[in-house]
Amino acid sequence: MSMATDPPARMPEASASSEQGALTRAMTDLGGAALGRPLRGWWACFAVAVLALAVGVVAVTYQLRTGIGTWGLNRSVGWAYDITNFVFWIGVGHAGTLISAILLLFRQRWRAGVSRAAETMTIIAIVCAAIFPVIHLGRPWLMLWVLPLPNSRGPLWVNFSSPLTWDVFAILTYFVVSLLFWYLGLLPDFASLSHAATGWRRRVFGLLSLGWNGSLRTWARYERTCLLLAGLATALVISVHSVVSFDFAASLVPGWHTTIFPPYFVVGAIFSGMAMVLALLVVMRRAMALQSYVTLQQLDAMCKIMLATSGLLGLAYLIETMTALYGNHGPDRFMLMLRMQGPLAAYYWAMIACNVLVPQLLWSGRVRRNRPLVFAIALLALAGMWLERFLIIVGSLQRDFLPSGWVDYLPTRIEVATLVGSFGLFLVCFLLFCRWLPVVSIAESRAGHRTRLRVADR
């Protein structure tokens, strides 16, 4: 296709028509930051995040140089903060996939305003998570050995019976599909931004838009692709955290070897993910003046999902307790008593409070509308879910079959710094996203606007 022969006649400026006004407003509201509009308080947040990241980078560098012994692990507790953080971050990522995939399939319109932020959070959370299985290796420089690559050692492949190998494939797939989904969602926005921008931004956004021209043929194909990917991502919401839970369920450590883990982990993942999305959106909404895009109804709906998953988690905890008491099976009862009264009992009761008791406040509509309170509940939920994973991993490893192997575990400063660093990385990436990309899908908010118009027409 060649350029138009006539110089394009300048279109009359946007009329007073409300539809067009809304379209332009979406562009300026959401694309503003990407086009260079300064964000209030951004630099302060970014500085804090970079500091946290720097702490983590120093700790990890030191650990990689010196050895994994700089962590508090020992002969019985082979995993602690590392895998706890890994499972925690992977779980946090699940909310994005849930919102963009499952809620898309269920035609939950409210997801439009929050899906971009949630999907971005997913990608960043997967990156934060994937760091830990790499740095937790004794010899991280050999990490590619977990892939079945042709090699110079003869036909030496990988062990496909190992849940860790399953993990590698699950996480890779999850990352690729999430990235694809996220990028496809950004395509029309890149085109819009490129159109509205000038200078180098126009070039870069143009390059990223892959030549998107808004053709309705492409749009139709695009919607179909998104629907297919949503279906696939739905399978991932269920499968990825199930596979992660196999790391534990497929082992024979008492406290790990439990059939309830896959659903239990998936529910927990969605719970913690929703908490993270809520915490981020409550802040973003205010800091970036997104009140007309991220509405109170949307926050309300997410609070309800949190409440529901909190209930499911409570049920899972209850079932664990019931099975142990009812089954009268030594190891099960032992693990139960250990959790409730053992060296980590304080963690257990804190977890119950954060994950089950506190979220019950969300039954009240007044609480759900109280944004600072929702923010606090979300943070507590995140802490509770981290504790849950820590309890499962460390609590079980430090008391297994032979009492002679029972030892306690204390983290070192290096480990704590690594956790801080992972939050730093998450915030740095997320703040960069807020600064450079539209935090609410421009295209979807336009489509949403159209829907509202139609409803009004009727």
Place this chain on the structure above:
Amino acid sequence: MFDASTDGPSFEAFWDRSLRDGWTRRSDPAVAALHFDVSQVPSSVPATSRALGTLVLIGYPTVALLDGRQAFNPWLLELPDPVTKVTWESGASVSPATARVLGVSDGDLIRIAPARDAEWASKATADDLTVEVPIVVQPGQHDDVIAVPIGYGQRATQRFAGIGPRWLGADTSDRARVGANIAPLLARARPGEGVAPTPVRVTVVGRRRELARTQDHSWLQASGRDAWGTEASGALIRFAEAGTAPRPTQSETEPGGPDLWPDERQQLGPRWGMAIDLDACTGCSACVVACQVENNTPVVGRDEVRRHREMHWLRIDRYYLERPSGVAVAHQPMTCHQCGHAPCETVCPVLATTRSSDGLNQQIYSRCVGTRYCMNNCPFKVRRFNWFDYAHDERMENLVLNPDVTVRSRGVAEKCTFCVQRIQDARLAARLRGEEPADGDIVPACAQTCAASAITFGDLNDPHSRVRARTGDGRAYTLLEGLNLQPAITYLAMQRRDRSPDDDVDGN
């Protein structure tokens, strides 16, 4: 030194051999003639001690250091005491009741000073004689006794006190000597009496010194189960009546229930196995050192042991059992069980641990990336991890290494190999003769060193091997049978001697 009757006729040959080996064999007829006379043992607790309101200090030689002549050997400094399981330390053992009275627990520092009325210590010197040692609460001990090992705290042990990896979190406060020397405190013994019990005053310092201890949890119920009843099936330590009937054949004792996988393996060659007689085992721990020497296992130092990172491939678990007659101690040597259904193999993502054709669970160091999943999934917790680069480049130190065994680098897991280097040596030698190794040709370092012959090693597939015969013994049992691990180590239950009607029913 040279004795033609035992060393052969040629002095030249004896000289060359001695130079090559670095040692000679000497038999001392005086040792063989010694006998033990119980009546000569002095009463360790003088009747007056209670009246004095003080504790009685007993200095005892440890298995590792004896009277202190071995205090310059890091292997022995890191060897856990057979009963207290403490390393790198001269801890003061007191009974639980005394610990309660003093208000102390494991690791609390106490100061031991001569009792006021000790005739040999003037008031002026009493303070100089004070010794600070950490408490070790020792079940079964007499309430009036405080027992501290002798031979520790020698000046030249300074260079071992700080052994271990250097890093940010390493405990660097510990650069003094290994342990404390209590010799000046001990009352002069009468000739021929050895070390005499000494009345002492004990004060609590109020500081702590975390013990470097290899086992923290030690109580089993009378049935051999631990306090929580955790083991999957059967007891960890079992007891047998004398004259127990022979065990049914192997196939009948295999755990029932369907297997998820059909066992398609055809084991044509040998399957190496071990039988350990718990009755014979005294817990002396010679096997632990032998294993460490044979297999180039590093000494990691006090701080690393405190972090539960000792590298011993073979350890001896010590359990206390509450008996009507008092506290009983059971020792259980514990090493890799070379499981037929090894949980560690299944979970390794990079195939760094697999099963060999002769039934060994082999660890391939060069392939290991260090996920530690194998360690987590090992129900016996016998796998060890190289948290740091423990191996040194020191030429002198490397002279003690066994050239037949790989030195492991940082970041890989390791564990007992059943001394695979000896197995291969013996098989090679036998093959050169055109035959298979005979039963008893292969002796792992632990079995070779065991003075009580508690460890029998051999081929489980050989119907005539001694180890096979022992697995058919009436006392034979394997650990954690419910997990269907098919371990290659069989334990022989302890014969019960102190059985009384009050005792609990046994787990066997």
Place this chain on the structure above:
Amino acid sequence: MSGHGLLATFETEAALVEAARAVDSAGHAIVDAYAPYSIEGWPALAHAEASRVGWACLSGGVLGAVGGLTLQAWTSAVSWPLDIGGKPVLAWLAFIPVAFELMVLGAAAGAGLSFLILSRLRPRWRQPGLRDTWPHDRFVLEVAAAGKCDSKLPIRCCARWVRW
């Protein structure tokens, strides 16, 4: 393709749809339309062929699953069979998770790549054709025309002619 076309710009979606219907019923071919968001029912309106993305997705999924199973079976049982924890070398149950994940990966790659290829989307420094005039806040209809200035087109709008 060669010929002439008309680009007609509208301010609302409704106007675009109305014009498209009129153009269609007058027998003119709708080449394409451009909009800031997807319009429901457009493919039927423009007589667009069914998308092949679904087939690509299915093929990718089948390829991923079969490839995954083959990879696992071949590396475990043929290339170097090893005794792992006493399991048979063809431990089918253990192969399910990886095969499933590779199926999802294959299906997603099939859908994503086929979408990009069919839509001719790729990174380019110079944006082609309509790129510069694509209105992110307007609706454009592109109609094929037999000759220049076919004034019989039944639409009223701001329009201009383009030549392919």
